[in-house]
Amino acid sequence: MTLKEIVERARQGAKVPIVERDVERALSALLASEDIWRVIDLSQVPVMALVQVLSALKDTGLLDWDGGRLVLTPDGKRFAEAEELGPRLELKCPHCGGRGTTLGPVEEIVEKFKDIAANRPEAIQDYDQGYVTEETTLHRVAFMWSRGDLYGKELIVLGDDDLVSIAAALTRTPKKVVVLEIDQRLVDFIRDVAAKEGLPIEVVQHDLREPLPANIRGKFDTFFCDPTESLRGFVMFAERGIAALRGPGAAGYLGLTHCEASYDKWREIQRFLLDAGAVIAELRDAFHDYVNWPYIDHMRSWPHLPVHRIPGRDEIWYRSALIRVEVVKGPAIEERRYEGDIFADEEAATT
Ligand SMILES: [Fe+2]
Structure with a gap:
């Protein structure tokens, strides 16, 4: 053999x-x-x-x-x-969970954010939802802040089941936060929290298969999104995010896994980002930990798994990299309208 x-x-x-x-x-x-x-x-x-x-x-x-x-x-x-193969080593730093950063001033909103998130809408399969741990969302915000992409800046969040908009606004540092979200439950939830806490968040109900509303295009310093991982779906999110940015120096954040994306796909994605006028400024693998979603035994890969044990809610196995891109030229985006299912491709496993 x-x-x-x-x-x-x-x-x-x-x-x-x-x-x-x-x-x-x-x-x-x-x-x-x-x-x-x-x-x-x-x-x-x-x-x-x-x-x-x-x-x-x-x-x-x-x-x-x-x-x-x-x-x-x-x-x-x-x-x-x-074959001279040894057991896989995982040398995760115990202090930062392998993210390489601390929460810094975001520490002050941890309790408040967790209280708010306790009442969040549950993840549903309709929109390929599956949210990250609260700790992950808070680390995302700290990371953006540390990179100069939050304080005094205008942030747009494309799809926000992770509640990034709320954590970002709770720091009282961004000038404005806009959320584009399709799920009525999340639209209502984020609006209610913003009203109650006096947060500068504007929530627009929007299907990202449609091009950006005209008043949003080219207006933001920073975008955040955690795309669905079909190549078409990922590129769609990245297109919308980059199209929302002002121009050179503006930054975007995306999540990308190994679970649903081969290096063939990573390469296509990197090519797209470069062609759009952006550079991958940083990539932190396994930055994002996901809470297990309730439809795990109905996900696409389930019948193909050799054994069928439903993992505990906090038994983290699905992780993704945090990618920070920065616009260098342009950006050059031809915004298109997308039809039909954007969630599925042959590597899709959790849709
Ligand atoms: Fe560390």
Whole structure:
């Protein structure tokens, strides 16, 4: 058995890219954990590719999954050793959760924000929602502040189930915060909180498949969004965000996972950002931790998983990178109207 044979087997019937390194990443994760959710997280292989690799490892006698655990067989362990693969190391800093920053002055709003978020609308599948932990939202705001993208600036948030607008406005530093949001429950919730707390947030109900309202285009210093991860959906969010920016020096923030995006997709996204006139100024992997959403056993990848255990709400496995882009030229965006489903592509796993 060789890596090449395993990857060829994994590719049979697969509609997503799978490379030999993905098999290595999966084996390293399996050497570190027997739990499906930990293996997904540690491997950094897109879920729809990983399930193909796991099947190939089982078919070749290297892996077994009786009893809800993913267990390398003696042959599997010998194979990993022969390939000189060690268990995946996760060396996350215990102080900052691996984000590399502290909350700084945002510390002062932690309690208030958590009280508000306790009454938030639950994530629903209709809009591919799945919100990040409150700690993550607060770290996002601290990060924007530290980069000069918040204090005295005008911020637009495109889709806000993470309540970034509220946390940002609670710091009393941005000049203005605008939210474009499709979900009526969130529109109402954010408006109510803004009124009650006296926050400078304006919420506009808007379907991002439609181009930006004219009075929003080219007006902002900063955008924040956590896009859906189909390539089309991601580019749509990025287009809207960049189109909302004033020009050179303005910044945007986006989230991007490994769970639903191969490096092929990352490359397409990076090409799009560069062509739009932006540069990836910073990328912090695994900055965002997501609370498990209630429709996990109805998500696209669920029937493909080798074992079916619903993870606890705070058993974090879905994470995404924080990407900060800054406009250098232009920006050059041709705003288009999008039709139909923007959530699905072959790598989509949690829609
Ligand atoms: Fe740290």
